[in-house]
Amino acid sequence: MAGAVRTAENLTAVFLGIFIEAAPFLLLGTLASGLVEVFVDRAAMAKLLPRSGWGAALGGSLLGLFFPVCECGVVPLTRRLFQKGLPLPMGVAFLLAAPVINPIVMASTLAAFGPGLVFWGRLGLTFLIASLTGLIFSRAGDMGEQLLPAAQPMSLNLSLEPQESSPVEPLLGAKIQRMLIIAVDEFFEMGRYLVVGVFLAAAMQTLVPRSALLGVSQGQLVSVVVMVALAVLLSICSTVDAFIALAFASTFTSGSVLAFLVFGPMVDIKSTLMFLRVFRKRTVAYLILLPLLMTLLAGTIFNLWAGG
Template sequence: MTSFSPVKIFPLLLPAAFLLILGIVWLPGRLELLDNAYLHSFKASFIGILLEALPFVLAGALLSSLLRVFVPDEMISRWIPRRPVPAILFACLLGVLFPVCECGMIPLVRRLIHKGMPVYVAIVFILSGPILNPVVYGATITAFRTHPELAYARMGLAFAVAFIIGLIVYFTNTKSPLRLSARQENGVDHHQSARGGKAAAVFVHTSDEFFEMGKYLIIGCLLTSGIQTFMVQDSLAAIGGKPLGSYFFMMGLAFLLSLCSTSDAFVASTFLHAFPAGSLLAFMVLGPMLDFKNALMLLSLFKTRFALFLFFLIFSTVFIGSVWMSGWL
């Protein structure tokens, strides 16, 4: 008989608290939001976000399964440089070779760690991969045709944040932060391969990874679509006029909206005339690194203490970097 662990329900506490507060405090005074028009908008937003993210989750799960079945452990270890700085630079360039959205990054990285990738290198890949790739650069330069410097600044800040956090994790992390060890996760691999061969094992592992990440994705999509539907926008101009307030607002918005890294630049461009450029930069860098969906996925991959430490590093480094770079924008 398995023992109950509060850690298993931790990812559900935030959405549960949000829905409870919404039902008790906010919703009774705004019953008009339950009209068909709002519900239709909520449904359309939820389906749109979910359909946008699902292909990337599936792609990440498939890549993870192919690595698990066909790539020997020693091959991954052999590719990665031994010294931290070259290894971090190598991880930053992986996004060009594997342009996976943040939605599909976690299952892929979990498999890379179990194949021998150091944790600090994997975290750099998680942070830089969704931004430092040609697809996202093209989308950003298209969204900011009249301000291409924002596209260059996005790439530069993403690289700097990933590099700094990679070094911090390298020097501070001494134990494995993973929830499951490679032996626990791979315990059924040989049995499944013997039953159906490698092709069958790929499909089995892909479905397991997909449904494991999918439950966190759905929770994130529900909250994100609710915020997009019911958020009041009357005070945006007032918030944009406050120097620090605009940064915190845009970073919080990036976390809650959970947009894909290939589309968030187009959302940021709509705030161009109301918010300072530095806050838009913070929005475009923080979102792919830490939004509601991948925060839940990171909590499923790493132990809670390490994940919270990582969240703090991401938020503080992006904030400081975007404020510092705002002087050149």
Template sequence: MVTFLQLNTIFLSMIMEAIPFILLGVIVSGLIQTFLSERWISRLLPQNRYLASLLGCGVGLFFPACECGIVPITRRLIRKGVPLHAGIAFMLTGPIINPVVLFATYIAFGNDWRMVLIRGGSAVVVAYVTAIVISYLYPKLPMRLHEAAVMETAAGDAGSAAAAHSGHAHRAEREPLHRRLYDVMLHAIEEFFSVGKYLVLGAFIAASMQTFIPTSSLMHMGNNPVTASLVMIGLAFVMSLCSEADAFIASSFRSTFSVGALSAFLVFGPMIDIKNTLMLLGVFKGRFVIVLIALVAACTLGTSLLVGRLFG
């Protein structure tokens, strides 16, 4: 009975914590769908993959979304024509380098700017390297069948009726604001129910793992820099904390783990956890998601070891 109550408490707390950010994410997604045209996005983004990925890493500064709400935004951007590598760079950094998360990290670590810079810098390095590797491994979009069908239909419509599309765009710009805001809400509702089922399933799995896998058994394995970082990566994945709150949990491990291992926890968790893994599987092919997780884990491990050397 106690175990069930613990599972129920963790599960509900995850859902309640994530829903506001899911709502924020789907509303931003609806705004992108309604107000940003493919032509405007193509003019904004550099053609060079290195510059586009770098820009993707920086966009997160202006989107205060956690990992729960970043997937629908990324999906909408890719549907609008943002290159995969730029979208992935944004998706990985957005939950970390936004001002809300950085300020929470500053407070959690006792007004320590060093940990803020370590977290933000490590996140950009991991996301940038991952995005560049993805750009070479996946020249074609690795979307699931239903996602690919939506994009192909949109591309076909645009290609077969360019003039009509242009006229429609001008008419859309002249539409009353209340009509366009209504469209935003329609897109947001559709997106919410699309990703919400993955949030519920992911939260249940994460809550179950927290309930039945003792954290102490994982912590005993962190007796050297490599295994310590791997343990913290595993904890970040299992605990599936919101990026606005994970710094306070990480700070409680300061007496147990090194700065390098703590940075692994603070970087990997917002990029990849159980909840957003299931959301990613709803958008991308399974093989791509596995490759993405492996790249993020390898890059996070490497940066955490470097951080340990420099700041340990």
């Protein structure tokens, strides 16, 4: 009984730790979503966005520089951008890259590791994997086959013609009120899946012995697989995960630490559940498998090249 109580206490502590860390960033993402819905004109956005596969994928990978959100906040924001007419490859690349390629995470990674191989490798691999995944999705065909109805744009063929404007422009106060209402609605909608994801992550952290993972820390491939699994297991916010990775740097191979920093912000337990509110299940499977395979390959090559 005493052991069960300690396990429950640990589970509660880990759950609260992850949730308190993630919730503000989900709120930031939903506020950005409300801002996009109310203040971003759909026709104006259509004129600015690249339409080609490469252009959309590369542009989406850099969009986080202007929308600095983590893996929790990026999901509702991406859904709102899809509704505004964001091309699928650009949205996919943004979804995967923004949790790393944004000023906040870049600064935290630089503070933890300095301007070395890990810092530049994290940015470079994230950009490459997100862009390639977005490019692959540019061949995916109809957006309606990839997105759930709630995430689909008003017209799947985005028109460059301006929409008919309302005869009376809403006042700024009314716009801000509408923005906050949208943000609150999305926060509670996505928050349900965040809670479930955080609970699963906390349960895995509590019940899976860490020693089972640390025993295989030096294999060129196995260490990468283990650190990728650990990134999914811990589900740590990308704004602070560099300092967690630093604790493993003396034990695990360089490629595995890099894989932890690249794959974790793209896919973890809580973000996967939120993906299911935007994409169809088959699309979510590709969103997980494509970055996973590329991360495993890149981490193993990095180990072989750098000597572990």
